[in-house]
Amino acid sequence: MSLFSIGLSGLSAAQTALQTTGSNISNVYTPGYNRQLTLLGESSSGANGVQVNDVQRQFNHYIASQLNTATSSASALEAYATQVSQIDNLLADRDAGLAPLMQSFFSSLEDLAGAPSDPAARQGVIGTADTLTAQFRAFDSYLDDMQSGINGQIRDEVTQINNAADQMAKLNKEIALAKAKTGEAPNSLLNQRDQLVAEISERIGVDLIVQDSGTYNLTIGNGQPLVAGSRSFALEAVSSATDPSRTVVAYHDAGGNAIELKESTFDSGTLGGLMTFRRETLDKTQNQIGQMALALAAGFNDQHAQGIDLNGDTGEAFFSIGSPTVFANERNASTAVITAEFSNALQVTTSDYDIRFDGTDYTVKRADSGDSVTFTAGTDGAGNTTLAFEGVTLTVNGTPAAGDKYQLQPTRNLAGQFENLVSDTAKIAAGETNASGDNRNALALQELQNVDLVGSKASLSEAYSSLVSDVGNRTNVVKVNLSAQEGLTEQLTAVQQSESGVNLDEEAANLIRFQQYYQANAKVIEIGTTVLDTILGLR
Numbered sequence: 001m002s003l004f005s006i007g008l009s010g011l012s013a014a015q016t017a018l019q020t021t022g023s024n025i026s027n028v029y030t031p032g033y034n035r036q037l038t039l040l041g042e043s044s045s046g047a048n049g050v051q052v053n054d055v056q057r058q059f060n061h062y063i064a065s066q067l068n069t070a071t072s073s074a075s076a077l078e079a080y081a082t083q084v085s086q087i088d089n090l091l092a093d094r095d096a097g098l099a100p101l102m103q104s105f106f107s108s109l110e111d112l113a114g115a116p117s118d119p120a121a122r123q124g125v126i127g128t129a130d131t132l133t134a135q136f137r138a139f140d141s142y143l144d145d146m147q148s149g150i151n152g153q154i155r156d157e158v159t160q161i162n163n164a165a166d167q168m169a170k171l172n173k174e175i176a177l178a179k180a181k182t183g184e185a186p187n188s189l190l191n192q193r194d195q196l197v198a199e200i201s202e203r204i205g206v207d208l209i210v211q212d213s214g215t216y217n218l219t220i221g222n223g224q225p226l227v228a229g230s231r232s233f234a235l236e237a238v239s240s241a242t243d244p245s246r247t248v249v250a251y252h253d254a255g256g257n258a259i260e261l262k263e264s265t266f267d268s269g270t271l272g273g274l275m276t277f278r279r280e281t282l283d284k285t286q287n288q289i290g291q292m293a294l295a296l297a298a299g300f301n302d303q304h305a306q307g308i309d310l311n312g313d314t315g316e317a318f319f320s321i322g323s324p325t326v327f328a329n330e331r332n333a334s335t336a337v338i339t340a341e342f343s344n345a346l347q348v349t350t351s352d353y354d355i356r357f358d359g360t361d362y363t364v365k366r367a368d369s370g371d372s373v374t375f376t377a378g379t380d381g382a383g384n385t386t387l388a389f390e391g392v393t394l395t396v397n398g399t400p401a402a403g404d405k406y407q408l409q410p411t412r413n414l415a416g417q418f419e420n421l422v423s424d425t426a427k428i429a430a431g432e433t434n435a436s437g438d439n440r441n442a443l444a445l446q447e448l449q450n451v452d453l454v455g456s457k458a459s460l461s462e463a464y465s466s467l468v469s470d471v472g473n474r475t476n477v478v479k480v481n482l483s484a485q486e487g488l489t490e491q492l493t494a495v496q497q498s499e500s501g502v503n504l505d506e507e508a509a510n511l512i513r514f515q516q517y518y519q520a521n522a523k524v525i526e527i528g529t530t531v532l533d534t535i536l537g538l539r
Contacts, residue, residue: 003528009049010521013040016052017514024502025511032195034059034500036187057187058500064194065208067492068201072268074489075202077482079273081475083146084281088475090142091285091468098139098292099464101132106449112430113442117310122425129420133319136293140416143286150278151247155237157271158249161203165218165232168196172215173230185214200226205268221265224251241330242354242407279368281474283412287350288467290411293418295453296460297321298345303448307429307441315429315441322417324392329405336398338406346456347391352409355387355394359402362387367407 017038027033035058043049091097108124115121171193175185193216200206200218206226209217218227225233233252240246241260249266250258263279266272297319304315324340338355342348352367364373364387375389385396392410422428430445431438454463 003524003531005047006049007521007524007528009043009051010524011518013038013050013052014514014518014521016055018511018518020055021507021510021514025504025507028502028504028507032191032198033502034187034191034194035502054184055187057190059190059194060496060499061210063492063496063499064198067489067496068198068206068208069268070485070489070492071198072201072205072272074482074485075270076205076268076273076276077478077485079270080277080281081478081482083150083274083277084471084475084478086146087143087281087285088471090139091471096135097468098132098135098289099461099468101128101135102449102460102464104128105132106446109442109446112428113439113446116430116439116442117436119425122428122430125428126420126422126425129318129422133418133420136289136415136418139289140286140413140418143282143289144413144416146282147245147278147286150274150282151237153274154247154249154271157203157269157274158235158237161200161226161271162232162234164196164200164203165227165234168193168200168216168218168227169230169232171196172227176213176215176230179214201269203269204266204271221251221261224253224261242405243327243409244330281471283352284350285467285471286413286415287352287409287411288463290414291348291350292454292460292463292467293415294321294342294345294348294411295455295463296448297418298342299448299451299453300445303441303444304429306432306444308431308434308438309429310426310434310436312434313427316421316427318420318422318428320417320419320421322414324408324410325412326394327407327409329407332404332406333401334399334404336396336400336404338408339395339397340392340408340410341395342391342410343388343393344391346453348410349390349455350411351390352407352412355406355408357400357402357404364389 017040020036020038024035037056037058039053039056040050041053043051094100105125105128108121108128112118112121112125171189175189175193178185178189197206197208197216197218204220204226206218206220207223209219211217211229215229216227217225217229220226226235227233233254236250236252236258237247238250238258238260240248248260248263249271250260252258263275266275298321300319301317304318307315309315324342326338326340328337351369353373354365354367356363356365362375362377362385364375365371366373373389375387378386378388380386380395387394387396392408394408430442432440449461450459452458453460458466
């Protein structure tokens with residue numbers, strides 16, 4: 001090979017190296033861009049010279065996979081922390097919390113006991129009862145708004161996941177076509193695909209499977225494909241068959257059938273964080289607030305009924321409270337419905353329950369743990385089947401079919417239905433007789449603050465303190481875990497960037513180096529031309 005040809009090969013190599021360096025510099029701030037290197041080698045023609053073997057993308061699948069997993073976990077914890085902090089702030093508020101209002105209510109009963117016939121003392125009881133019940137309703141409304149917000153965010157996340165999965169399937173196809181045409185896929189398409197995997201991982205936990213052909217497949221949950229080659233499988237945000245007020249995720253299989261996935265399927269990514277928060281904290285908090293409202297209403301009403309008001313009448317119900325909620329699964333084969341009522345408010349727990357009929361027998365299980373619950377079966381006056389357990393009695397109306405399922409939520413929305421019924425001061429049953437100075441029932445009503453009304457295990461103040469402490473501890477744990485996960489993510493990002501990231505100082509040096517390389521090869525061509533002219537001149 002002549003000097004001229006050698007110089008041309010070097011000039012071409014230098015030009016490619018400069019283009020690669022320029023691409024690195026211009027994409028330094030492009031999300032998902034991976035630094036590229038120009039790999040040079042001796043000419044394969046057998047003569048002297050240089051050739052470009054490859055423009056190699058600096059990408060490490062193992063590190064990227066670790067980073068995506070860490071990012072997915074961090075996103076879940078961040079979503080959880082954002083939500084749980086709102087409840088923590090609400091419950092722990094010294095001014096707007098329930099604790100000071102419950103204290104004010106029982107203090108007003110103490111004032112009533114001190115002056116049972118005083119209109120001002122009686123009005124004080126009514127006023128504090130109104131304020132307390134209004135705050136219970138406000139709490140429940142706030143938590144309901146959070147439930148609605150979670151539903152909306154789940155729908156948004158599913159839309160974004162589907163869009164990204166569809167893009168990734170299209171990229172798989174484009175990359176396969178490019179390889180078929182040129183033998184190599186453009187690095188830009190590979191970067192875009194890996195960036196999509198990272199973006200999907202932020203929203204939902206996925207497993208990446210790289211085929212021998214280089215095609216990316218993504219699976220979720222227990223192995224359901226989200227992306228398989230050039231095909232994506234859409235998720236859908238749907239109303240739960242168990243509870244129509246609750247948005248869950250359904251999966252469309254190869255036949256187009258929508259299969260509702262268990263919430264526990266999702267534990268990573270923003271979607272997983274939202275669902276875990278709802279399941280672990282939001283539902284539980286709303287149930288506990290409802291249980292407290294039930295305990296206070298039932299306990300106070302029972303004691304109030306044992307007293308006599310200023311009119312000489314037996315004390316009426318002081319507070320109103322709702323009933324348990326039962327949902328029939330929308331896939332039930334029958335039209336049978338189940339109604340519920342409280343049989344003993346002191347025994348009611350904060351758990352939800354799943355009821356199933358197998359054609360012969362009923363089973364009752366706790367929705368959170370799956371533990372079986374012992375119940376007593378019977379019939380009511382109309383011959384309907386009844387199931388009694390843990391302070392609740394269910395009545396089956398109609399004939400259920402084998403496989404029918406129901407969900408019982410004893411306390412979920414009770415706080416929102418908690419109201420004071422007494423507005424007439426004369427109707428407060430402060431005494432055991434109709435004597436104006438009788439305060440014996442007022443004393444008994446005041447003493448309820450020390451009675452284990454909540455689940456027969458805790459007083460109202462103890463139950464509320466336990467709730468505040470539980471949410472506070474959960475908030476702290478999530479924040480600590482988030483901090484640790486963010487630290488891990490930062491470390492992995494640094495490792496990934498050390499290999500795949502663009503360093504402007506290094507690229508600036510390469511720019512100078514390859515410029516000199518280009519100039520040197522141009523000099524070789526110049527010398528080759530001079531030599532050739534000299535030889536021709538001799539002839």
